[in-house]
Amino acid sequence: MMLFKIFRKELSRKKVSMIVIFIFIMLSSLLISSGSRMVLELNNALDALFRAAKVPHFVQMHSGYLDHQKLKDWSDENQIIDEMQIVEMISIDGSSLFLSENKESEENSIMDISFVKQNKSFDFLLDKENRIIQLPKGEIGIPIYYAQQKNIQFGDFIKVGTGDKEQEFRVTEIIRDAQMNPAIVHSKRFLLNDRDFETMRTLFPETEYLIEFRLTDEDNLERFTNDYLSQGMPQKGPTVDHRLFKVLNGLSDGIVAMIINLLSLLLILIAVLCLRFTVITAIEEDYREIAVMKALGMPQRKIKQIYLFKYMAVGGAATISGYLISLSTNRFLMANSMDYLGKAASGVLSVVIPLMAVSSIFLFLISSVILILRRFKTISAIQAFQAEEKMERSWKIKTWTLKNSGAMNINLFMGIRDVFVRFKNYGLLTLIYFIASFITILPVNFLSTISSTGFISYMGIGRSDIRIDLHQTENIKERFKYMIDFLKQDSEIDLVSPLITSQFSMIKENGESEHLTIETGDFTLFPLDYIEGREPQNNREIALSYLNSQDLNKAMGDILILEVEGKKQEMVVCGVYQDITNGGHTAKASIPYNRDKVLWYTLSLDMKPGISIEEKVGEYAKLFTPARVTDLDTYISQTLGNMISKVRKITIITILIGLTIVTLITSLFLRMMICRDKDRIAIMRSLGFSLRHLHLQYLSTTLLLLLMGIIGGTIFTNTAGQAFISVLVSFIGVAHIQLIINPLYSSFLLPVLLTWAVAFTTVLSITGIKDYTIAAAVAE
Incomplete structure (x- = not known):
């Protein structure tokens, strides 16, 4: 009861500091609870989606003739195969698909569009409740990607084809496709009734296949992949597996969850720093009370308990509040994920893990307070009575005196001088401004980076004005040759680079072969940014993607052996580049392409100055x-539109958090410093300094500290922050990311917002100095 009375008294006496600490602990608990629950629910949702869809373990995309019986016979003989099926897909050109209300076609879409019927054994297309969809005639299920992009609702009609080939379907399902859900996957499947599928096949005869396998044991995936590719099975297209499906489905939400958890850790650091300053200030203000309690024989342990109880109560209430609020904010953070993946049943872990996370924050805070309270050991009753004299003597530091101020305004000079004289006190505020700057600048720079055309270099693609992709289709070689001849004769084109992607066999050290996807052509025309080395310049050099170099354990100068036109050829690794396409496993070489295993053709081109790129497209x-x-x-x-949208939301949240941090901390810090400076303020007012003069002094102090924090935060963002982002995206093939800085936001708008927040808060926080006069000091 005594502790409760003391706590209530302290709370009423130090309302501002307690409220600020409460808010930071609550925000930190809110974010770490939301972030940990987001990771858990994302993983659960992926598992639930993959179970409901029965995702294949291995998929070979194939175009052209397919020997179904050969595949069946091989599969029946292979003991590690549980199930095999061949999925036929009707390929539709974007110009033949009309989704929007204004009846514009999808000819400018980068997606490969296919129409399919529901599978019989596995790889099911699901509805928004993760149930297997069965459609009646005349209805269609559309990918959630297009439902969101085009705002398509149930009951809308879409049109396929033109003229005699025109078909119209009513949208009755929004489908989840565990293989092709994410925007980063450039293939999308539309679901039809079996009879409608047969009708469409007669109108659009161009087909592709997904050769899909489920294995008896997932651990046999690598062995199975090598068996499949070495046995001459159909391979006219890329191969993917369920591990890549999981990475791509969880990519954008995984990055958001990691950013949220980082914010939480930074906020708890700020909360601890605030606690340290608050506790030390409280001890200094309560020196006389401490002296009385010690003089009366109260044990040091009891005195520490009084302070510890106060912060345990505030910390406990804040962590519980943060956890409870996170229960409602989680739906906002996971809204897009639930659309794409569904919501898995909540288990015990979805409650336990976030509770453990917020509990760890609470324990960390209390441990920090206990460490801070160790300074009670150095305080005796006599020292406590002498504390005020010691605090006053700290002002006698002789540095940068008034006579050296020159032409500078005296109040501005005194505010700036105070920073250096009492930097031990002000250093904490500078550190928090530094963290706040980092919190706001890093997400803005990351958003600028992934939104920029320069990000294309992380997708294994050279910068060019226009890109043309030609995937497997009838007479593909003739079409590609026609395009090259046409473009070379177009006088409005400045540069053309034809590239062909095909699969090669690589001979490993143990004599076994492994397939390698290699893009061939001249890579000096539209060069990439390389982590190490350079582009291939002759037919004996090869550049590897970052993930390939890691998996193959190959570095600059190493040798690997390829089968090129039926002969073994040694290739020297001349460069390592970053790529997030094809699962991050690609290579580039200036060698003849493998005519038997062509995957796709690409043309990159630059237009001459003044030519409209949009019209040319x-x-x-x-x-x-x-x-x-x-x-x-x-x-x-x-x-990357979906990821950009999510990062933009998080960026707005972090800016608001950054502004909240500087506002609350400035208010807390100034109130405490002014309380300490009340005698100094009274003396200065008696010497003729007006309230406006004193306002300018404190304002110049806080703005100088903010400037130091912003400069430090910017430098840290461009070094350690850049390294953090690189770690964040390294698992998808980007080892090192160069942040693209938008000067308008990072160097102007954000600093202006932070400066305005600090200046406004400073003016409001120092209004109380009008009460500090000599008369008031004497009366006290």
Whole structure:
């Protein structure tokens, strides 16, 4: 009861400091609870989706003739195969698909569009309740990607084809496709009734296949992959596996969850720093009370308990509040994930893990307070009575005196001088401004980076004005040759680079072969940014993607052996680049392509100055149907649009948090410093300093500290922050990311917002100095 009375008295006496600490602990608990629950629910949702869909362990995409019986016989003989199925997909050019209300076609879409029927054994397409969809005739299920992009609702109609080939379907399902859900996967499947599928096949005869396998044991995946690729099975297309499906499905939400958890850790650091300052200030203010209690024989342990109880009560209430609020904010953070993946049943862990996370914050805070309270050991009753004299003597530091101020305004000079004279006190505020700057600047720079066309270099693609992709189709070689000849004769084109991606066999040291996806052509025309080395310049050099170099354990100068045109050829690794396409496993070489295993063809081109890229994209899209023609802005927005949208939301939240931090901390800090400075303020007012003069002194002090924090935060963002982002995206093939800084936001708008918040808070927080006069000091 006594502790409760003391706590209530302290709370009423130090309302501002307690409220600020409460808010920071609550925010930290809120974020770490939300972040940990987000990771857990994301993993659970992925597992639930994959179970419901029965995702294949291995998928070979294939175009052209397919020997079904050969595949069946091979599968029946392979003991590690549990199930095999061949999924037929009707390929539709984007110009033949009309989704939007204004009846514009999808000819500028970068997606490969296919129509399928529901599978019989596994790889099911699901509805929004993760149930297997069965459609009646005349209805269609559309991918959630298009439902969101085009705002398509149930009951809307979409049109496929033109003229005699035109078909119309009513949208009755939004489908989840565990293989092709994410925007970063450039293939999308639309679901039809079996009879409608047969009708569409007669109208659009171009087909592709997914050769899918489920294994008896997932651990046999690598062995199975090597068996499949070495036995001459169909391979006209890329191969993917369930591990890649999981990474791509969880990519954007995983990055958001990691950013949230980082914010939580930074906020708890700020809360601990605030606690340290608050506890030390409280001890200094309560020296006389401490002296009385010690003089009366109260044990030091009891005195420490009084302070510890106060912060345990505040910390406990804050962590519980943060946890309870996180229960409602989680739906906001996971809204997009639940649309794409569904919501898994909540288990015990979804309650226990967040509770453990917030409990760890509480324990960390209390441990910090206990460490801070160790200074009670050095305080005796006599020293406590002498504390005020010691505090006053700290002002006698002789440095940068008034006579050295020159022409500078005396109040501005005294505010700046105070920073250096009492930097031990002000250093904490500078550190918190530094953290707040880091919190606001890093997400803005990351958003600028992934939104920029320069991010294309992390997708294994050279910078060019226009990109043309031609995947497997009839007479593909003739179409590709026609495109090259046409573009070379176009006088408005400045540069053309044809590239062909095909699969090669690589001979490992043990004599076994492993497939390697290699893009071939001239890579000096549109060069990439390389982590190490450079592009291949002759037919004996090869550049590897970062993940490939890690998996193959190959570095600059190492040798690998390829089968090129039926002969073994040694290739020297000349460079390592970053790539998030094809699962991050690609390579580039200036060698003849493998005619038997071509995956796709690509053309990169730059236009001459003054030529409209948008008009050229439209022109080539009509001329080169069914090739996919895009400019780089469209390519990035359609591929990374979902991730960019999520990072933009988190960026707005972090800016608001940063502004909240500087506002609350400035208010807390100034109130405490002014309380300490009340005698000094009274003396200065008696010497003729007006309230406006004193306001300028404190304002110049806080703005100088903020400037130091912003400069430090910016430098730290561009070094350690850049390294953190690199770690964040390294698992998808990006080993080192160069943040692209938007000067308008990072160097102007954010500093202006922070400066305005600090200045406004400073003015409000120092209004109480009008009460500090000599008369008031004497009366006290």
